[in-house]
Amino acid sequence: MSTAIKVENIGKKYVLRKEGARSYTTLTDSLSSVFKAKGSKEEFWALQNLNFEINQGERVGIIGRNGAGKSTLLKVLSRIVKPTTGRVELRGRIASLLEVGTGFHPELSGRENIFLNGSILGMSKAEIKSKFDEIVAFYEVEKFLDTPVKRYSSGMYVRLAFAVAAHLEPEILIVDEVLAVGDAEFQRKCLGKMKDVAGSGRTVILVSHNMAAVQHLCERAIYLRNGNLIESGPSEQVIGTYMRAAQGPAAANLAIREDRSGNGKVRFNSLALRDAKGNAVSALTCGQEGRIALQLNNPGKSTINGLMISLGIDDHLGNRIVLLSSEVTGQITNVSGDNVNVNVIIPRLPLKQGTYGLTLFASSNGEVADWIQDAVMMNVDAGDYYNSGKMPPDGQGHICIDHRFEIK
Helix, strand or coil, rough: CCCEEEEEEEEEEEEEEEEECCCCCCCHHHHHHHHHHCCCEEEEEEEEEEEEECCCCCCEEEEECCCCCHHHHHHHHHCCCCEEEEEECCCCCCCEEECCCCCCCCCCHHHHHHHHHHHCCCHHHHHHHHHHHHHHHHCCCCCHCCEEEEHHHHHHHHHHHHHHHHHHEEEEEEECCCHHHHHHHHHHHHHHHHHHHHHHHCEEEEECHHHHHHHHCCCCEEEEEEEEEEEEEEHHHHHHHCCCCCCCCCCEECCCCCCEECCCCCCEEEEEEEECCCCCCCCCCCCCEEEEEEEEECCCCCCCEEEEEEEEEECCCEEEEEEECCCCCCCCCCEEEEEEEEEEEEECCCECEEEEEEEEEEEEEEEEEEEEEEEEEEEEEECCCCCCCCCCCCCCCCCCCCCCCCCC
């Protein structure tokens, strides 16, 4: 089997400039900054000494936490970013879907951008025309085909971008987490199409936080952490290594987490697991009351209006099992003070024994304030949920539902 991608000693360094704190900027400051750099500089290696090969026709998943270097690696492979050290050998045309709108001209229509993207891939007009109807059929929003793409929603953008990238027959297809923008049905179509692309002998590289998608689509996975290659091998094996490494303590200091999004009006400070009496525990127990204690920091010390908090609970493959939300319980509220303490109380925990990922989300008046994916891995111990000494067998779901049978 021939090699499609060969990565040798790849490293990517960025220089971060730290400006001194200043309450205002004068015209003199602005002019002087043109001639000299102010503040200290810090080197940051997004990738370090990466070595691996990907064979033609392979489906490979790139996994790791936010900030691990996954997107930087894809930009290097796509020749968007030049590596600081090392080199990459590529054999074949590459189609990359890294960010919404990459490679599209906002003033052109969807139809015109199909031909533009095809030209960028090195295809002739006749080749693009031969695939045009297939692209439009996959796109499913044909009535907007002659509308400038600057008027598209992010979902429509992604639909067209993926349809173009997947159907114009690149030898290598690179797809980032951007597919998460689309709806569930479209994501299923995309995964099916990527499988078809690989089945035709072309190479697919997928970055995703959804371990189920990686395991389903990819034969092999590459696990990155802090820009370093930790493991490369069969998907199930590498995913297992990643999930074990993600397991943190039952109490977590979230203030130090940098892989977060939001405007920062409130930020998650800490998380701890507690039992019904409020005692700290290392794991919650199935069938018993469990509490997730959160502390949020209010940096501005002002009143936070319309505070909404939610916790997503995911299985070991990243599938969302349940969402706990103060919106659905009707408990959106206003808070003030330096710190906000929140207890999420689950009267009778319905989760089976296992390890689950918690994703935290807070918003104020509908604006995202803080969002931490995989904030902590939560352990759940076995318990007698049904008071029968029995539990559903392994592999038969994650949730216990209170139920009974009437047999006459």
